[in-house]
Amino acid sequence: MKRALVGDIGGTNARFALWENDRMHSVKVYQTADYTSPEQAIDAYLNDHDLARGALGSVCLAVAGPVDGDAFRFTNNHWRLSRQAFCKTLQVDELLLINDFSAMALGMTRLQPGEFREVCAGQAEAVRPAVVIGPGTGLGVGTLLSLGEGRWMALPGEGGHVDLPVGNAREAAIRQQIEREIGHVSAETVLSGGGLLRLYQAICLLDGHRAVLQTPAAITEAALAGEPLACSVIEQFCRFLGRVAGNNVLTLGARGGVYIVGGVIPRFAELFLNSGFAECFADKGCMSGYFKGVPVWLVTAEFSGLLGAGVALQQKQA
Structure with missing residues (x-):
């Protein structure tokens, strides 16, 4: 064969x-x-x-x-x-x-112990959809459904291109700054490797800082070293990701959990785990209680x- x-x-x-x-x-x-x-x-x-x-x-x-x-x-x-x-x-x-x-x-069905970390505690409901979302070169979003008897269905989509959601005046100002530069602001516009640099530049313009960092890697390195501006950019990146992930959970009824994947987040995993991601993930007004018990995992499998x-x-x- x-x-x-x-x-x-x-x-x-x-x-x-x-x-x-x-x-x-x-x-x-x-x-x-x-x-x-x-x-x-x-x-x-x-x-x-x-x-x-x-x-x-x-x-x-x-x-x-x-x-x-x-x-x-x-x-x-x-x-x-x-x-x-x-x-x-x-x-x-x-x-x-x-x-x-x-x-x-579909790869989430083959995860092994040690290949993921808990972000939000909860118990996945096996008969409900799960969201798979990850910033990389772009922003990917997928949906995983169990068909029973060890078979699975993955629903394709282009969820990375939804509008970037905002939850407060600060985020609205950031989005408006980016919109002035490029027009339509999708989630991927910010939540990607190149988006991290765009977010940094927008925050520098808003707050009157000189944009001295020129690559996403440089921003990440500075944040890991504790540089305050870079840390604030990473924090805002994580908060935007929480809002997008939470929107997907509500849309899909995804009480099967959320898998955070892609090449960006694992580079600053500890900052992510201590960020406002979880707060913004469940920041949905009258529907905030829906997120109780919905698990979120950061996937580190290669x-x-x-x-x-x-x-x-x-x-x-x-």
């Missing part, structure tokens, strides 16, 4: 692994900027593992953006893909494309999207 390959392709990184016997192995990460197409990156992966074209029976790629039809254009990088051309070029029998946060949601792609492929072939 031919091997299967799973991939998790974001704006910056493309992660690939082999999937055999319900297990993932041989993970390798490539920079999307180094390749002109997913086919070229997968060719590099095959070469690195002494595999030839035609060695793969099935491929499942988790991709950022809505999936429909033969052609797909990646949201946060320069790649494009045609399903038919992909299968012909790599001599693949089957290509399954799924939304990256559908894969991330390759949940890849695992979720494997789960999707396995469920399709079952």
Whole structure:
């Protein structure tokens, strides 16, 4: 039987692994900027593992953006893909494309002890939806549903592009400052790697500070070192994330819990755990009591999207 390959392709990184016997192995990460197409990156992966074209029976790629039809254009990088051309070029029998946060949601079903931390205590209701949300290159939002008997459904969506919610005059001023610069302010405009820098710059303009930090990494490093302005930016970032996550819980009735994923939050995990996230998460006026007992976890597992792609492929072939 031919091997299967799973991939998790974001704006910056493309992660690939082999999937055999319900297990993932041989993970390798490539920079999307180094390749002109997913086919070229997968060719590099095959070469690195002494595999030839035609060695793969099935491929499942988790991709950022809505999936429909033969052609797909990646949201946060320069790649494009045609399903038919992909299968012909790599001599693949089957290509399954799924939304990256559908894969991330399915990956939550394979979490192991030590791969998540409690943010808000509670008890997940197994028959209710769970929210999976994560700032990275963009802001991904997915929904996980249990179908019973060990099967799962992940609902795709573009929840990162909802309007950025505000809960007080300060947040309204921040949003207005950003709107003056770029127009429409989505949640992803702030809640992403680039959004962290945009938030810093907006706060500097509002408060009369000189914006000396030039990258999200520099802001994070300064905050971890205790620099007050950078700390206030990280705090506001976490509070906005709490509001967006809480909105999703109300919309979906997501008493199955909330998983915080992505590459941004784990970089300042302790600041996040001690931030106003939980306060803003449940700051919903007359509906604030709804959040009692809804658990929230910070996921630290490295390759949940890849695992979720494997789960999707396995469920399709079952």
